[in-house]
Ligand code: ADP
């Protein structure tokens with residue numbers, strides 16, 4: 001066949017999408033990859049009573065529309081699903097879903113980290129799991145469920161992470177793909193083994209955890225009932241890197257052995273590198289880096305930065321107030337606003353939950369004695385500059401840990417459509433930014449399927465293919481003195497230092 005088509009579902013917070021990846025082998029020199037968006041749909045959480053939930057069955061419905069549209073005029077060889085990390089659904093004895101999965105921004109884990117640390121010390125937990133103690137990790141969610149005496153957890157026979165839950169609803173297969181499992185904080189650091197002793201100490205049942213599967217292999221196919229409903233032939237399901245960030249890291253457009261610094265820019269900004277082994281050095285915990293698992297068993301050593309969530313939430317508030325601006329318009333307004341007036345620490349937990357974001361940003365500036373941004377342009381500029389400067393701090397910390405200097409930064413994901421932020425980042429870090437690809441998670445998802453189908457040899461070859469098919473945009477640093485001065489003011493205003501005091 002000259003063309004091979006696979007289907008990648010990528011469920012981000014800003015939207016879900018069904019993308020057909022086509023490997024075109026007709027080119028004379030070497031094959032190229034094309035992505036075609038066949039379906040995009042909202043993936044909004046739903047507040048019901050006191051809690052925030054996934055709208056999981058609506059998403060199953062949207063995936064079915066994706067299958068239909070993708071199959072118009074082409075044969076789909078396989079499919080794979082990636083989503084954000086940590087969230088899960090519980091199945092009962094009969095394999096039915098026990099209620100709606102919670103969304104990780106739900107408030108029920110607000111005080112769980114301290115409770116967990118009272119049982120297992122901070123350093124011990126980090127050494128065991130390699131992950132930062134983020135309020136929303138599956139471990140924290142499950143401990144909160146234990147404490148709150150959750151009926152669903154008491155009744156649960158199985159736990160499936162969201163992409164595996166959707167895969168189960170489509171194929172009947174129950175598994176846990178490694179990269180998504182690695183976001184849970186339930187695995188022993190750098191391994192594919194559930195840490196049963198640790199879970200027992202926290203009262204979390206480990207017999208509900210399914211077998212861990214490595215990505216890049218076929219794991220099942222669409223059920224007969226779904227094939228009949230959609231009038232489709234059986235399509236095979238591939239375990240792709242089911243964590244969106246894990247999938248994005250597969251598509252870093254570098255096909256040499258050099259160590260790269262990447263920044264996946266979407267709802268979150270994930271800043272880090274890929275290593276053969278997790279970094280469990282005691283210096284790592286205070287610097288904020290986690291070690292998640294990568295395709296092929298690598299360690300994705302990275303830091304979660306609050307990211308474009310801050311903009312999404314401001315936009316939502318302004319839209320509700322009738323001040324409608326597209327993401328592109330917001331960039332224009334920020335560009336016109338005065339530079340370096342006030343800064344926020346984007347990672348302040350004040351900014352984690354949804355709602356009232358412009359006011360919370362103003363409150364932060366007021367509380368830290370800075371000028372309070374008033375207009376939409378001023379607020380967005382504060383966010384973009386603060387993100388760029390936070391990236392600088394995290395890069396400095398990563399280089400401090402590893403004792404190396406990265407020649408450039410690879411920015412990837414939907415956020416690189418914001419050229420102002422790419423430029424600000426290059427200026428803040430004082431070196432080049434190479435931006436691309438935009439649909440990084442979908443490309444990683446597609447690449448893993450092509451590997452499973454035997455069309456692409458390995459990750460290295462997949463990265464070459466992506467590099468060839470999606471050239472990057474480069475940004476050179478500008479106004480270095482002004483950005484250096486701004487960095488010092490940013491650290492002061494946000495009370496941060498290269499090595500934080502405990
Ligand atoms: P997710 O993590 O939800 O998958 P994406 O990778 O799709 O996120 O990135 C979405 C973000 O990209 C939006 O929140 C927005 O800030 C940014 N973005 C998308 N399109 C544009 C644009 N045209 N101009 C500026 N920013 C954009």
Ligand code: LRH
Pocket residue numbers: 083084085086104183243244245266267268270304
């Ligand atoms: C990015 C992401 C990130 C997780 C967060 C919950 O979409 O998957 O890597 O930490 O969402």
